[in-house]
Amino acid sequence: MRIAVLGAGSLGTIVGAYLAAGGIDVELIDSYQEHVDTLNQVGAKVIGTTEFQAKVKAITPENKSGKYDLVLLLTKQLYNDAVLQELLPFLKEDSVVCSLQNGIPENNVASIVGEKRVIAGSVEFGATFIEPGVSQLTTEYNQFKEYAFQIGELNGKTTERIQQIKSVLDLVGGTHISDNLVGTKWSKLLINNAFSGLSAALNGEYGSILDHEVGIVSAVHIADETIKVGHANGVAFAKMGGFDIESLELNSENDIPERIQTFRVVMEPSRLLRASMLQDLEKKRKTEIDYINGVVPTMAEGTGIPTPFNDLVIAQVKSAEESQTVPTFDTNIKAFEQLLSIKQKV
Numbered sequence: 001m002r003i004a005v006l007g008a009g010s011l012g013t014i015v016g017a018y019l020a021a022g023g024i025d026v027e028l029i030d031s032y033q034e035h036v037d038t039l040n041q042v043g044a045k046v047i048g049t050t051e052f053q054a055k056v057k058a059i060t061p062e063n064k065s066g067k068y069d070l071v072l073l074l075t076k077q078l079y080n081d082a083v084l085q086e087l088l089p090f091l092k093e094d095s096v097v098c099s100l101q102n103g104i105p106e107n108n109v110a111s112i113v114g115e116k117r118v119i120a121g122s123v124e125f126g127a128t129f130i131e132p133g134v135s136q137l138t139t140e141y142n143q144f145k146e147y148a149f150q151i152g153e154l155n156g157k158t159t160e161r162i163q164q165i166k167s168v169l170d171l172v173g174g175t176h177i178s179d180n181l182v183g184t185k186w187s188k189l190l191i192n193n194a195f196s197g198l199s200a201a202l203n204g205e206y207g208s209i210l211d212h213e214v215g216i217v218s219a220v221h222i223a224d225e226t227i228k229v230g231h232a233n234g235v236a237f238a239k240m241g242g243f244d245i246e247s248l249e250l251n252s253e254n255d256i257p258e259r260i261q262t263f264r265v266v267m268e269p270s271r272l273l274r275a276s277m278l279q280d281l282e283k284k285r286k287t288e289i290d291y292i293n294g295v296v297p298t299m300a301e302g303t304g305i306p307t308p309f310n311d312l313v314i315a316q317v318k319s320a321e322e323s324q325t326v327p328t329f330d331t332n333i334k335a336f337e338q339l340l341s342i343k344q345k346v
Helices: 010-021 033-042 077-090 106-113 141-146 160-169 181-202 206-211 213-232 253-266 276-282 295-300 308-323 329-345
Strands: 002-006 025-029 044-048 052-054 057-059 068-073 091-099 118-123 127-131 134-137 149-153 175-177
Touching: 002 010, 002 077, 010 025, 010 044, 010 052, 010 127, 010 134, 033 057, 044 127, 068 077, 077 091, 077 106, 091 106, 091 160, 106 118, 118 160, 118 181, 149 160, 149 181, 160 175, 181 206, 181 213, 181 276, 181 295, 181 308, 181 329, 206 213, 213 253, 213 295, 213 308, 213 329, 276 308, 295 308, 308 329
Parallel strands: 002 025, 002 068, 025 057, 044 134, 068 091, 091 118, 149 175
Antiparallel strands: 044 052, 118 149, 127 134
């Protein structure tokens, strides 16, 4: 099986390193020339909660050749249309494109490469790009090896090809097959909304949100908005690592202390993670905010469900994008404090 890791950033570097070490014929594809050169000259180095290095083959997108059996899609959704159109000549009729992107991109991916070629997945570990050739694993190593991916067919069936792709991704970390892909993606979206969104809006690690009273209560409300909007659209949220995501929904304000405690336990292993959107802001790049927190207000249209906490995250991240600055925690947290004050008065 010939595999491409399309988008060899923080996550893709780690995925490619473990696949190459496992004897897989894999190419890491990325547009960052210095990164590609370093990967070819020195190899892919993983640091953080583990130390690991592997010899890999890396290319820039214009140097693709031949046909790929499996493409692991790890580019940002911002670039999907161009990236996937360029990929088409390098796919066979039975090639598979596995979306491992944030958000819920599968319909868009299928519209370009064909629905039969698409399977979807959810990345369950965190990473930070450190420098060319080096990526930091920010999830505890034992958790990473036990629970790194969820994947599944769009129709929920367990097929021969999904089993084969699981065996490949198991070389990286624990891979689980989902029969509820939509629910799986929405569950991951909820975590991204609550913590990646706030990490970008406030300029902090997940731990900064967990430790700050206003930050963690805001995360609880973001999760609640996401669940309520998902339910209104017929979504049954899938469990993540055995955890019932739907249990985070608020029935009343009295539930908040319990939800805070749950988040602090569940998210503790990820406290070192910094959102990739925050890393984008630091590099003065556009973020995926419209494809993450932005999904909730879009899908809430016509439901009557208010989404003020997701709306505030979106506004703060877009403001930073436009001004090409990085948010300040102490400044931006005040807006969430004011929002909470207004909500308590209602």
